[in-house]
């Protein structure tokens with residue numbers, strides 16, 4: 001039998017691992033491990049954890065719906081995987097690849113133990129459209145891509161040539177097994193998933209994709225930054241958790257030249273996944289650049305949405321209340337924290353990781369490095385977004401600010417964007433200070 005472990009692939013369609021298992025003709029035991037190192041109590045209460053658990057509950061329902069079993073356990077994967085493999089006499093362990101440092105460390109350890117036990121481990125690429133290693137080989141370069149545009153050119157060529165249509169193997173084609181009772185009891189999760197199910201319906205990801213393509217995609221390029229209009233797909237949470245495969249998404253769009261601007265955003269996702277493999281500092285910048293001189297004086301005001309800069313406070317209020325924030329406002333709030341407030345980017349990164357329903361360690365880090373002018377192809381340190389100008393440009397009537405900050409509702413379209421008298425910093429002076437500090441920081445690294 002084959003032991004298959006679900007991770008960021010909370011779905012049952014377009015599963016490359018299912019196709020692999022079906023080819024062996026063997027039965028398989030499917031597992032999801034609630035790892036307390038990832039889903040600790042604090043995260044399980046925050047937007048990011050709640051959304052993930054909701055999508056996991058949906059996965060469990062999908063298994064039931066297809067008359068199959070998803071075995072749910074709680075504990076340390078390094079301990080659980082080899083143990084179950086031994087007890088069930090697995091001939092092979094299979095999972096989809098994950099490249100965050102934690103995942104790499106965990107999977108290396110699992111691999112070593114399985115190797116000692118003589119059980120092979122097969123890992124399959126699933127998260128990106130273009131697997132970073134394969135794209136790198138295809139490009140035939142000595143050094144990795146550091147700039148997005150040439151990366152994007154090669155990426156487009158690669159995806160166009162090698163795009164694998166979604167896998168057709170169905171869960172119903174497999175013979176899933178039930179976990180040994182004593183192991184199930186030993187690693188029983190402390191809670192049932194049902195209460196996290198919320199309003200996530202079984203068809204939710206596919207329906208959202210279809211609705212986006214029909215209603216919003218044709219105008220995406222013109223409207224994506226008009227954040228008051230909610231003109232983007234809202235699919236990131238589904239894509240990051242693997243509830244919707246990125247191949248299913250892309251399969252709908254290939255050959256449609258009008259959809260290029262949206263595909264380009266999916267390429268940014270792959271660019272950061274590529275960096276997480278090829279930029280040796282991607283998860284290390286905070287150790288390499290001396291951020292110790294930067295303080296956290298106004299960090300709490302930023303986190304709670306009380307800086308006195310309306311667009312920043314509105315965006316942080318939306319984040320705190322709903323777990324969402326449009327892309328442009330992620331850039332605006334991140335630049336404001338790292339530049340105007342001169343706080344280390346890691347503070348903001350940590351807040352987003354906890355609060356965003358689509359929190360993803362690679363994309364979140366990519367976004368924060370970009371905003372803090374660190375990492376491959378980041379914003380130049382002297383180009384700092386002015387939150388007031390951004391607000392006036394992308395939402396002239398201030399509709400978004402009024403939606404999230406009731407206190408601003410009575411103001412004119414002009415005044416609604418203006419900093420309040422008690423704003424924690426002066427935008428002009430703090431910008432000049434940030435340019436000085438970042439110039440030094442980058443020169444000294």
Ligand code: FAD
Nearest residue numbers: 232233234235236265266269327330359360363364367368
């Ligand atoms: P759409 O505009 O519909 O785009 C389609 C898809 O392309 C998205 O679902 C996403 O998978 C990808 N994408 C879009 N924009 C970006 C981008 N700038 N970088 C990489 N991929 C992109 N995205 C996350 O999914 N998780 C995060 O934790 C995250 N943290 C971020 C932190 C900061 C500071 C910044 C500036 C950006 C962050 N992003 C993150 C990227 C981006 O903001 C979101 O992907 C986007 O807002 C999701 O909305 P959507 O699905 O409607 O996107």
